[in-house]
Amino acid sequence: MSGAVILENLTKKYGDRTVVDHLSFEVERGEIFGYLGPNGSGKTTTIKMLCGLVAPTEGTARVNGFDVRTSADQIRMSIGYMSQQFSLYRTLTVKQNLDFYAELYGLKGSIAARRKEQVIEITGLNEYRQRKAAELSGGWKQRLALACAIVHQPPIVFLDEPTAGIDPVARRALWDLLFSLAGSGITFFVTTHYMDEAERCSTVGYIYQSKLIALGKIDELRQLPVVDDPNFRHFELSCPKIMQSFQFFRSREYVRDVTIFGRTLHIVVPERVTIADLMEEINRTDLQITDIRPIKPSLEDVFVTLTEREDSKREARS
16 A cells, blocks of 8 residues: 655745755655654645645655645545644634534535534534634644544644644643544644654654755664764763753763753763763762763754754855
């Protein structure tokens, strides 16, 4: 069986500016595919091309078997789509928004009524069905947007930064809902800036300055030689005095990188540096570091390292 989404040298240019540069990859059916990259890297333009909203300049893609160049109308009817900004009708109630989208997708009669009740139950919107969309909190607005996106039972749903601007509890609840729906066979193509959300995806692609620079399972990306360099070690340090500890290790010449993670530090040092070496130096200070343990590179380490490598390449070419 072919993939749910297949890109073949997909490219978009606006004048002399290349926004999406020859992307080629495949999204498997039933997976949650995470699509990451900084603002302006080309994520939203990619999604708009895949949804049949913007025509590619070069290359093509197939979504649910339909070609984005020749079958944009069929694609739009066979997918679900949530944009970055809440785009439903704010003056309509939850029920009225669902009524509108069910009709838009051609659902009628008892089929429409049954499906609307199903998505209301799935998304937990029952007690809000008569509330205007404008009166919902950010998390419930996103649930309504998702309900409207799946009311016609599409096999593929595109979510463009679906949790931007909503609180952590609502984010987790929305992801729990996505997991449940993915378990029923729906394919999700999700853009996000949050590393914890990327960790939840089956496969991750990273686009930077219009080019795809990484693609794979989470563990595969963490084991990339450029990230998990055998010449260096990664350690996590528990630090009561987090800022003082950060400044201390940033000043050490042998420390390749140091980053704050909550109340811990992640540091990268040469392979020759041991925990005993670190403790010996720490004991000469009043930093009160309580624990040091070896760790593997985080997903954030992966993307920071790859971004820095790309920047270095561009500087070398200029």
